[in-house]
Amino acid sequence: MIIRIRSKDGNFRFDLPATALASDLARKILETTKDADPNSIMVSERPRGGEIKILTLADRSLQSLNLKYVTLERMTDRHGDLVFVSYSSAPTPSSHISNGSTTEKPIPSESTRSGDNVQEDAVDTFYRKQDGKIPRSQDTRFCKHGTNAMCDYCMPLEPYDTNYHSKHNIKHLSFHSYLKKLTSSSAASSSPVSLFPLSKLSYKVKTPCPTGGHAPWPASICTACQPSAITLQPQTFRMVDHLEFADRDIIDRFLHAWRRTATQRFGWLIGRYEPYEEVPMGIKAVVEAIYEPPQEGELDGLSLGLPWEGEQRIQNLASKASTPLMLVGQIFTDLTPDEDDKTKLVYKRHQDSFFLSSLETIFAANEQLHRPTPCRWSNVGHFSSRFVTAVLSGTEEGGVDVQAYQVSEQACAMVEADMIEASVEPGIVRVKEEDRNVSSARYVPDVFFRYKNEYGIEVKKSAKPCFPVEYLIVNVTHGFPKNPAPLFRSISFPIENRPGLENQDIQAVFQELYKRKAVEIRSSKQGMTAKDTAARLELASWLSDWHLVSFLETVDILSPDEMTILVKSVTASNLEDPTVLDALLETSGWQTLVTIAQESAAPRRPAVPAPSNVPPESNDIPPDVFDQIMDQSEGMTKTCPFCTFENPHADGDCDVCGLPLG
Template identity: 40%
Template structure:
């Protein structure tokens, strides 16, 4: 039977049995009520209510409660200051976004056009044939072979179609366990309000990063050299920053200045590693005013021809990223979310790029860069997809009492070249998860950072030492501050733990001043102070 409760926030209905206690009915009611306090129940609208008592332990039949009976509630509504702050912060532009996002957000992004033969106005006039185009213009994108909209062009497109400010919403494929639909929380109950909608897989039309650029070719050469010497695979974390990409309207480019190699167990056909940055790596990146922009791994197999060629394993008829690598990319992106003021949560997707070094169809070593879609991030977050033994497909997990799996569909062309929709269970192609990213190397021969010091966590090759560090810094004659601009050197210096907190702060000030103006008096003064600090004195002793 159903009994009803009327309160200040509406009418509530609870489904119960005659044998249920009144207390169990109230417990079901509480799932529907908003956050409240001091709940009291009365039989009449203006009668004084009563709180929990011994009568509540009696069954409904014993109390004479019948189908359709109405009770009246009094309670206080609880408010949370934290919720107010969490809602207002993104809308008040309090989200600390990346510098490149602030830069692009301040630009109009319009694409200028020259006068054409169809223009019938003067030099200072403008018409539909020469007025600037919006950054998301579809014809311009197709004519210039731009595969995806840039992130900020996508935002402009959404804003042109909606009047709300927070136009970005990340999909959520989990069940809402705080549903107000009048039932027990899942898995005991579910309704259309709390269950996620069916997922229709689509190729993502935009990308968070449009291009990845290596500061110089030496960075990649030193990374691949490990495979050449050991014939085992290698994993790295890309350290750099984000800047504007001029080749795409309102585009973003990730510039890689160094590759951090965490501790790992290398094998001929795989890698075991911990993708998290340790304290020394974080300090080195922060000291250079850089952060994580991507991950990188090798998948190289020598062709056996003894000419330096490698096997081509990844192509259109096999896969570009395996299902295991797609899940790794999604988890990495979830670990480094992109902050934005156009989302209620203050974050949306990620700018992290996944790079794989493998053989191309010509037998050459080539780099390919990808991101995974926002849909894929949400499916991995909800734990509804998993890697499979077939690297070209992602497996859809089975539903359990702890995991709700919505229906997943995708469209493809069948053997008659007709577009059909299919259920993604038990698996679907990984191509629906991928967003390709272009890459390249800087034109300049010399990058912003040095890359001369021994690379960390390579026990089978040359390992860095305090003596090598002292020689690199030329401590016998003072200190060579130019050589401090080396991520691997800074990593080893921080990992030695010879610098105090005060010494580390002094080093960060020195690096900032050096990057602004090496020859300035401030830089020279800070260099003299750092050369005589206690931590450098300890390093001199260790080097002996």
């Protein structure tokens, strides 16, 4: 769009995209002046009167200014919009101005909006250096050139190419493909908006009003501060394209609780983000473990306490792995046995019912809002979220399968604005009523959605009082690797927060360490035999268990630095290397742990009853007498070395724990 400005410096004309921000226009204005104070720039539709300080509009697009937030005169000829500009001169621009209750934002400079301070994910750093082109080989029918040449039939495609996505049945653009598409459309304008094409979607009333001309909502509202009408549309991109579980045993262990109790379970997905080659510039979330917080499971649901008290501890612990991990999503079960055939499950989530219920969708939106994705391409430093929601539910054949989703940016914005709520019907979302109470003020703009009627005609319909939840959901594919190589090698340790079903006990840890003779395993620097190497590998494999590592942190035997060494050691890719445990074995905390295990789990001498003719007060038995008593009792009783139970026979298995007495 063409913008003309008129100021005391003269008339100027700029060609800016409609998506450019008012701050971009302000920067252009500054280029035409010599000593203007950026905080004093005023714009108006008239030569005098109606001035608005441009700082209050810094985050607005020019299109929105033209349509809603400022009444700029729309010229009907080819000359474009005319904006009258006034400003005050100042030798040093002010960086921040507060006027009453309104705090105005300074115009962001290129350096402050460069995004260099944003700590983006490793997968974003990788794709930022890639062009994302889709290579194509020569077409034998149409390519008439040599092997070193290229034509329209074999030249690489853009990662957002519509025909390619349609041919390969890819329904959504990956995030970086979507970003490439946005930047390619604005690159020709050489506007700074090409560096920051993303902005957070918001349906909240702007408080205070940018014009400053009236009392804030709910006392008053105008076109400058009220959100525009909403038309629900399927989201064209997704932040995560694929959910991958590093090993099938992760899901199997999670399902174990439901199999034993028939009550539903919830867990947080711990993993990382990696490139996904099946989609142009795609991203996958790789799950390495599931942490189950305290919860109350029921046959048809569960109760979960939020905010989650141990989240920060788990986040910090996961980040210490050899490949840093984080919370990448959530998973829960929704499994109901078929009444007619108990070996099968009810198929309840499908196209004719629902995929995510309205309650689950709102819950997922809240979790995504709390975990935004760091983004250099956003003017606020973050955009959307990569948090995935997975459901274990019955299939049409009666089995169990994973379904993975995200909710759209529109869903998150509506939840943030407190506009929607769950319905009794799981596939329906209710739009809340407007509320003008000061304590619970809520403005609800008009909401519409489009659908095809019985005649195949697209119809626009009001979403009040309710609309289908499918308009807010984004599908994510899922799967398992062909050659699993999980970071954590073991799944034998009991899972946390399963009282009565699985109990985490430090004595069980001590017994395992004693059984594996951990106290005798020394650093490889002291020399090793083949037997020592096998023992070290067996110990390392047993320690490589997420639930065991998490539990050991809570017993406070290992210091935080020693826990870092433990996590890095047991998640190393070369776990078979004999030296991988050296750093852990040399720590004082580990030595303390194995010493306690040796003393607490080692078998003790059996208690020998005193002869009947010995007075009660004479409890000291001379060593020679004790040896005689032991010789006489040989072959009659034997104490189990693990549970210390005195068995009436000297061979065979223990009557209590079943372990061999030999």
